[in-house]
Amino acid sequence: MATKYGAYAGKVMYVDLTTKTYKEYPVNDNDRKLFIGGKVLAARIIHDFVKGPMDPFSPENPIVITTCPLNGTPCPSSARFNVSTISPLTNLLTSSNCGGSFGAQLKKAGLDALIIVGKSEDFIYLDVSEDGIEFKDAEFLRGLTTGAAQELLPKKAGKFVIGPAGENLVKYACVVSDERAAGRGGVGAVFGSKNLKGVIADGKSMAPRYDQDKLTKLVRKWTKDITAHPLTGSQLPKLGTAGLLSTMQQKNLLATKNFKEGQYEGFRDICGEELAEKYLIKNKGCRSCPIQCGRVVEVNGKQVKGPEVEIMGLMGANILNNDLQKIIQWNYELDELGMDTISASGTIAFAMELNEKGIWDSGLEFGKIDNISQVIDDIAYRCGEVADQLANGSRWLSEKYGGKDFCMNAKGMELSAYQPRAAVGQGLGYAVSNRGGCHLNGGYLVVLEGLGLSIDQYTPFGKAALTVMFQDVMESVSAGGNCLFTTYAFFPPFLLNKPNWWLTRLVNKVFPYLGPVIGVANKHSKALKVNISSMLPQPLGITHATGIKMTMGSMMALGARGYNLERLINLRLGLDPKTDTLPKRLSKVLQDPDNKKSKVPIEKMVKQYYKARGWNKDGTIKKRTLKYFNILDLDDISKRPLEEQGERNIIPPKPKKDKKPKAAKKDAPDKAKSANADAKPTNAAPKKPLTEEEKQKRIEEALARKKAKEQANAEKKE
Amino acid sequence: MEENNLVTVEFFGLYRLAYKKACVKVEAKNIEELFQKLYEMDDVHTPKELRNSIVLLNGKNIMELRKFKTKLKPNDNVVIMSPASGG
Numbered sequence: 001m002a003t004k005y006g007a008y009a010g011k012v013m014y015v016d017l018t019t020k021t022y023k024e025y026p027v028n029d030n031d032r033k034l035f036i037g038g039k040v041l042a043a044r045i046i047h048d049f050v051k052g053p054m055d056p057f058s059p060e061n062p063i064v065i066t067t068c069p070l071n072g073t074p075c076p077s078s079a080r081f082n083v084s085t086i087s088p089l090t091n092l093l094t095s096s097n098c099g100g101s102f103g104a105q106l107k108k109a110g111l112d113a114l115i116i117v118g119k120s121e122d123f124i125y126l127d128v129s130e131d132g133i134e135f136k137d138a139e140f141l142r143g144l145t146t147g148a149a150q151e152l153l154p155k156k157a158g159k160f161v162i163g164p165a166g167e168n169l170v171k172y173a174c175v176v177s178d179e180r181a182a183g184r185g186g187v188g189a190v191f192g193s194k195n196l197k198g199v200i201a202d203g204k205s206m207a208p209r210y211d212q213d214k215l216t217k218l219v220r221k222w223t224k225d226i227t228a229h230p231l232t233g234s235q236l237p238k239l240g241t242a243g244l245l246s247t248m249q250q251k252n253l254l255a256t257k258n259f260k261e262g263q264y265e266g267f268r269d270i271c272g273e274e275l276a277e278k279y280l281i282k283n284k285g286c287r288s289c290p291i292q293c294g295r296v297v298e299v300n301g302k303q304v305k306g307p308e309v310e311i312m313g314l315m316g317a318n319i320l321n322n323d324l325q326k327i328i329q330w331n332y333e334l335d336e337l338g339m340d341t342i343s344a345s346g347t348i349a350f351a352m353e354l355n356e357k358g359i360w361d362s363g364l365e366f367g368k369i370d371n372i373s374q375v376i377d378d379i380a381y382r383c384g385e386v387a388d389q390l391a392n393g394s395r396w397l398s399e400k401y402g403g404k405d406f407c408m409n410a411k412g413m414e415l416s417a418y419q420p421r422a423a424v425g426q427g428l429g430y431a432v433s434n435r436g437g438c439h440l441n442g443g444y445l446v447v448l449e450g451l452g453l454s455i456d457q458y459t460p461f462g463k464a465a466l467t468v469m470f471q472d473v474m475e476s477v478s479a480g481g482n483c484l485f486t487t488y489a490f491f492p493p494f495l496l497n498k499p500n501w502w503l504t505r506l507v508n509k510v511f512p513y514l515g516p517v518i519g520v521a522n523k524h525s526k527a528l529k530v531n532i533s534s535m536l537p538q539p540l541g542i543t544h545a546t547g548i549k550m551t552m553g554s555m556m557a558l559g560a561r562g563y564n565l566e567r568l569i570n571l572r573l574g575l576d577p578k579t580d581t582l583p584k585r586l587s588k589v590l591q592d593p594d595n596k597k598s599k600v601p602i603e604k605m606v607k608q609y610y611k612a613r614g615w616n617k618d619g620t621i622k623k624r625t626l627k628y629f630n631i632l633d634l635d636d637i638s639k640r641p642l643e644e645q646g647e648r649n650i651i652p653p654k655p656k657k658d659k660k661p662k663a664a665k666k667d668a669p670d671k672a673k674s675a676n677a678d679a680k681p682t683n684a685a686p687k688k689p690l691t692e693e694e695k696q697k698r699i700e701e702a703l704a705r706k707k708a709k710e711q712a713n714a715e716k717k718e
Numbered sequence: 719m720e721e722n723n724l725v726t727v728e729f730f731g732l733y734r735l736a737y738k739k740a741c742v743k744v745e746a747k748n749i750e751e752l753f754q755k756l757y758e759m760d761d762v763h764t765p766k767e768l769r770n771s772i773v774l775l776n777g778k779n780i781m782e783l784r785k786f787k788t789k790l791k792p793n794d795n796v797v798i799m800s801p802a803s804g805g
Contacts, residue, residue: 235800238735246730250774250797273734454779498770499801500781 003029006210007069007545008037009112012045013133014638015126017194018059018118020135025115026640033548034630037068037112039095040479040562042084045115046093046569048636053574056088056186057169057193059119065106065199066113068481069548072104073209074216075541076223077483079103079286087185088171088193089343089393090412090436092570094185097478098160099286100177102201105158109203120195125153125161128201138197143167145336146176153200161198162188163338165380169193170391172343172414176335179294179305180286183340185413185435210547218544222537223290230496231452231488236293237283241309242272244451248313251450251457252422252591252598255415256317257366258349259408262419262591266322270312274324279306291485299332307331307341310439313417314345319352320367330372337380343393344376346414350394350407360401362386405584410437411575420582420600421591423449425463427600429471432580432609434566440484443470448511452488453495455511458597462515464608468522472559473536479558480542490535519612525560526628528553561629564613564621568631577619580606723747725790727756731800733771736762749773749786752796772799 003010014025027045035041042064049062063085070078081103087094106114109128116126120135123142127134141149146163153159160177166188173188174181175198191198209215227233235243245267248254252262268274275295281303285292295306307327311334315327334341354360363371363386378387389397394414398407408415413436420427426449429442439446445467449457474484495504521528529551533540539550550558567575581587582602591598610617614625626632724745729737737760744759746752753765763771773780774797780788790796 230801234732238732243731247799250730250772250777250799268740271730273730273740276735496801499772500769500785505781 003032005029005032005069005546005548007073007207008032009067009107009110009205009207011111012113012115013111013128014115014117015133016118017116017120017124017135017196020120022133024642025113026637026642027113028640031637032546034558034561036476036479036542036548036558037071038066038080038082038097038479038481039084040475040558040565041113042066042082042095043093043562043565043569044634045113045637046084046086047565047634048638049117050086050093050569050572052572053091054086056086056091056190059194060117061086061190061193063116063187063190063194063196064113065116067103067107067111068479069546070481070538070541072107072206073541073545074219074288075482075545076219076226077286077289077291077486078481078541079288080478080481080483081106082478083175083182083187085185085187085190086573087187087413087435088169088189089186089395092411092435092573092575093566094187094435095441095478095566096174096182096184096187098175098177098182099180099289099483100158100160101287102158102160102177102199103481104287105203106201107203107207108158108205109201110205111201114199116194116196118194123195123197125197126199127154127157128199128203130203130205141197146338147179147336149197150176150178153198154202157200157202159198159200161338162191162196163336163380165189165338165391166192167197168380168382168391170339170379170382171393171396172340172347173338174340176338179284179335181335181340184342184438186340186343188338209545211544215541215544218533218537218540221533222541225489225534225537226486227290228493229489230493231491232291232485236291236485239272239276240283240293240295240306242275242295242307242312244272244309245312245316246271246273247451248309248418249317253419253446253450254313254317255408255417255419257320258318258353258406259415259419259585260406262422264317264320264322266320267317269322270316270324270327272309272312275306275312275328279324279328286483289483291483293485297328299329304332305335310416311341311345314342314349315372318345318349318417319369321369323369326369326372330376333373333376337376339376339380342416343414344379346408347390347394347397348372348375350397350403350414351390353406354397354401354403357403359403360397362390407583408437408585410582411435411579413437415439418446419591420446420586421598423457424460424597424600424605425449425467427582427586427602428460428463428467428605428609431582431600431602431606432467433471434563434570440474441471443467444474444484445470452491453511454499454508458595459512460601460605460608462512462518464605464612465515465519465522466512467609468560468612469518469556471563472522472525472556475559475562476555477538477559479562480538482538482541486538487536489537492535522556522560522612523614523628525553525556528556557629561631564625564629565631567615567621568626571620580609580619723790723792725752725792725794725796727752727796727798729798733763733798733800746790748790749775749780749788749796752790753786768798770801772801773797774799 012025012027015022035044082097084095125138149161166173174183249267256264279297281296283292284294297306351362382388395412415437416439423446425445433442539555587602753768
């Protein structure tokens with residue numbers, strides 16, 4: 001499908017697994033301009049499919065895989081693609097984004113997004129290329145782990161697959177691309193319910209960019225800023241996310257014993273420094289990423305992806321385990337079996353407490369680690385009664401056995417490793433996050449409340465507006481295709497390098513008091529027509545790549561548009577706003593008996609949040625908010641005629657204003673046109689295949705070049 | 719100052735990688751002196767550079783105490799952390 005914007009392939013495909021047919025889906029340029037890509041564009045598409053509550057395992061539940069405009073560009077850390085669907089864990093919308101190579105490859109195969117509905121009769125995988133979509137037999141992959149399945153799929157393709165957990169409908173099963181996972185919300189189980197093992201994509205189309213020169217310049221500066229920043233240039237490459245754990249311990253933020261406490265005496269054995277010193281082999285990262293936060297470690301003689309901070313906390317302190325080698329092993333097993341490490345760990349911790357309290361004997365005990373590997377394996381295959389129940393997640397267990405007050409979830413999704421009673425803004429984020437107890441979708445305020453900055457951890461003041469702003473920024477950055485680590489540039493380096501400087505301490509003191517000002521900015525974000533590339537380069541990246549003019553304000557508005565739209569979908573799915581809350585352990589019980597503020601005043605904060613979001617007191621969205629963010633009365637995309645789209649003809653960038661004489665100026669538009677003409681449009685007629693003669697000629701040329709090179713090398717040696 | 723004013727210093731974050739050790743015992747009467755002693759011992763970070771670390775004395779940030787003049791007692795636990803940690 002044609003588009004006038006750069007960096008988009010210009011085509012969205014609708015695949016029906018029941019009938020094994022596919023057709024183009026009429027997403028148009030107005031959608032691209034308003035919703036950009038990733039999770040926000042996915043929400044726009046899913047919006048039309050949701051008329052009321054939906055069974056996540058029904059064939060009608062759509063899986064929407066969206067790329068982002070920056071996927072495949074040289075922008076730093078821009079490999080993230082997105083998978084959205086209705087979650088079997090929460091029964092609400094879930095969006096899970098993932099690194100790896102798949103996003104760029106799907107775009108090279110000519111698609112911006114793939115909508116998958118229906119249910120295949122036989123076990124299959126999808127093969128996407130520029131020639132179309134093939135429904136291929138996947139029986140030979142059935143039961144295989146994510147690593148083994150990917151090895152058996154064609155080598156060149158971008159791919160992602162489910163493991164045994166997805167096939168067996170474990171409600172927190174994930175999909176894995178390379179070694180990266182779209183982890184949260186059970187998207188892997190929805191794949192399994194459709195008899196779909198995975199998707200591969202391969203192609204050679206390169207969507208032309210709107211202004212390659214400006215993009216290249218921006219990328220150069222952006223990459224330099226990232227590598228010079230204390231977080232992305234030093235901390236994350238050297239210690240990975242695991243480097244957080246000791247800070248969490250020192251600030252009472254480390255979830256311990258199913259979130260009963262915030263510090264763990266055995267933390268020294270499981271911290272990121274220990275990982276770096278004893279287990280790290282090398283760093284690894286996604287495509288186009290200068291940060292390389294991934295850890296490569298060894299398990300059973302094989303080099304594999306190391307653990308992130310979430311599992312180190314949740315399978316460490318939260319179950320009273322100080323054996324890091326075991327955590328590395330479990331992390332690998334969970335990835336291979338295709339399960340979300342956070343939800344699996346949270347469910348195990350809850351089962352341990354149920355057992356400790358004599359409520360349900362699962363054989364799991366705090367501090368007992370010899371049976372965990374077996375339990376993980378059993379969950380993936382739903383093997384035995386205990387594992388079969390654990391596979392449904394902690395909320396399901398609490399509904400069956402009780403213990404809701406200490407079931408550490410929000411809306412059915414298990415919380416990540418940050419103890420919210422020592423970071424009440426993060427607590428609010430967990431409670432109101434669209435996909436449930438997610439630290440990132442919740443706004444990740446813990447980065448202000450102790451991990452990066454040091455604003456008052458316990459005050460609710462200003463936190464609602466800050467949560468809205470951070471949620472919106474992260475939502476929009478995800479839509480563009482950047483990793484969320486790129487948002488750290490938002491914090492000037494001095495705030496992180498000089499924590500004891502008077503200015504830093506002043507900023508930490510006054511930050512919460514900026515809440516009301518930030519609240520106004522959130523609500524009138526479209527008016528912020530500025531760009532500060534050193535703080536938020538993403539809008540410029542999107543502008544140069546696509547030609548869609550973005551500013552800091554329009555990025556915030558994009559995030560708010562996405563966040564409100566997701567909320568709207570959740571309300572249609574039957575979301576009860578009363579579930580915008582936390583378990584009583586976090587909101588009613590003091591973490592530190594001597595500190596009366598060490599709990600999350602959730603009712604008060606949620607009220608402030610609704611107000612900051614422009615929602616009604618009952619948690620529904622005000623019409624004027626929907627209208628302001630252009631999502632009131634959206635049309636049904638599927639009912640649009642395909643003919644509505646025009647031919648692809650990317651608008652050329654405006655010619656630069658220079659000081660050349662007027663006569664020279666007249667040439668400028670022509671130059672721009674000719675520069676643009678060099679770009680290869682994706683819907684251009686495919687090149688003719690080479691004839692045998694031409695092929696032979698090229699081979700001979702290559703051989704001659706090789707021979708010349710060898711000769712030159714030999715001469716050099718002499 | 720007592721005769722043997724030994725305190726335990728623990729390094730976390732990038733400081734642990736720089737010092738190549740997790741823990742060290744140092745005799746010092748206050749934080750300033752501690753920084754100087756660490757510099758003399760290992761020559762990794764100057765006292766001025768260490769002023770940009772987060773320093774916790776028995777779990778409390780020294781900036782809430784007497785900053786770099788904060789006094790140390792025998793068996794105190796001092797944590798020196800790199801300030802930035804993102805995940």
